[in-house]
Amino acid sequence: MKIKICGITNLDDALAAAEAGADALGFVFYDKSPRYIEPFEARKIVDALPPFIQTVGLFVNENSGYINQVCTNAKMQLAQVIDDDSFTDFDVLKFKYIKVIRAKSEKDIIENINNYVLVDAFVEEFGGAGKRVALEWFNKVDCSKIVLAGGLNQNNISEIKDYSFYGVDVSSGVEASKGKKDKQKMVNFVKAVNDIQ
Numbered sequence: 001m002k003i004k005i006c007g008i009t010n011l012d013d014a015l016a017a018a019e020a021g022a023d024a025l026g027f028v029f030y031d032k033s034p035r036y037i038e039p040f041e042a043r044k045i046v047d048a049l050p051p052f053i054q055t056v057g058l059f060v061n062e063n064s065g066y067i068n069q070v071c072t073n074a075k076m077q078l079a080q081v082i083d084d085d086s087f088t089d090f091d092v093l094k095f096k097y098i099k100v101i102r103a104k105s106e107k108d109i110i111e112n113i114n115n116y117v118l119v120d121a122f123v124e125e126f127g128g129a130g131k132r133v134a135l136e137w138f139n140k141v142d143c144s145k146i147v148l149a150g151g152l153n154q155n156n157i158s159e160i161k162d163y164s165f166y167g168v169d170v171s172s173g174v175e176a177s178k179g180k181k182d183k184q185k186m187v188n189f190v191k192a193v194n195d196i197q
């Protein structure tokens with residue numbers, strides 16, 4: 001299972017996440033988030049990362065031109081897009097992308113599963129809130145192309161064992177405080193994911 005650690009705001013956390021075994025690091029380009037990072041600050045972090053760590057830029061209701069520009073400036077390899085208001089024209093994105101489903105019900109998942117998607121819990125603040133998606137909503141779904149986000153941590157990861165998700169995404173579950181990661185929590189989270197595989 002792929003592991004993405006989201007909400008990276010500084011180099012120490014980025015290097016610790018990579019060392020802990022994360023496959024991908026997420027950078028939040030939504031300026032109302034406490035985890036917002038300016039694109040050229042993110043680029044400095046990206047330049048210092050070891051090879052084979054994927055960089056993911058997070059966007060909330062942005063147009064494609066903005067996403068292309070920020071991904072270029074910040075050296076993101078993938079865009080993770082919340083597009084509730086249909087601002088994004090995916091046909092003109094120059095970067096690979098994964099859409100976010102902010103699930104309020106089982107129906108939201110079943111109706112929107114096509115290709116790879118990230119399923120997060122619906123919260124007003126868009127993400128990083130530690131709220132979980134009900135696991136039973138996945139009971140009738142093939143999870144092999146789904147990245148699960150929302151409220152995951154080292155203590156509850158064993159609950160997803162039988163679902164075979166493509167990946168997991170965590171932010172607040174490995175934080176010491178908003179925007180600051182806890183190294184030991186990241187190590188424990190990656191170990192917990194590896195233990196169920």
Ligand SMILES: O=C(O)c1ccccc1NCC(=O)[C@H](O)[C@H](O)COP(=O)(O)O
Nearest residue numbers: 006033126127128129130150151171172
């Ligand atoms: O993390 C944020 O502050 C954020 C703000 C706006 C949109 C998305 C945001 N985070 C999205 C993520 O990918 C989080 O990792 C995901 O929501 C899971 O968060 P958590 O429940 O804290 O693990």
